[in-house]
Amino acid sequence: AQSVTQLGSHVSVSEGALVLLRCNYSSSVPPYLFWYVQYPNQGLQLLLKYTSAATLVKGINGFEAEFKKSETSFHLTKPSAHMSDAAEYFCAVRERNDMRFGAGTRLTVKP
């Protein structure tokens, strides 16, 4: 079965600093990978997805992620953090008809 592991349950950055949220996947077939964001008391919103086209995927709100097969990684980055980026971020892999989510990383942005 496919799965994802998110390294670091909490990440704290200063406003304007680089955001790096880590995700590693386990899959015996080419994976389809997703990053979602969840704001308090809200559902999940898709940031970006990798579906075997370009390895560097650009998403909404200035986020991007790079698929690295050799490292089995799909880390999420943003060059400059904004206060509004504070939220919970989930990496997920599509397994047949369901999504397998990581445990999430809570991003805190300090002024």
Added chain:
Amino acid sequence: DTGVSQNPRHKITKRGQNVTFRCDPISEHNRLYWYRQTLGQGPEFLTYFQNEAQLEKSRLLSDRFSAERPKGSFSTLEIQRTEQGDSAMYLCASSLGQGAVGETQYFGPGTRLLVL
């Protein structure tokens, strides 16, 4: 596009009571999914429908849980004889397509259940 809606947003119930949640997907979406999310965890798949047919159920979906999607539109998730372990956020998602793995699922705001 009004997005996926879920009702109620919050539900508090006593152990042993039955509860029912409703999900209204994006109108043209033929696939509908239910997930459960506990504190500090990512969502876990429960079940999904293609149109009105329930095509897959997770082992997490015990016999106290039942889901329906009459006429392939809205869906309901019922939990009978609730237990404290059922306390969680119940998320609904919908998508359009034939189940391609790259297909995007759009999530609703969730129903937060607290069983006392």
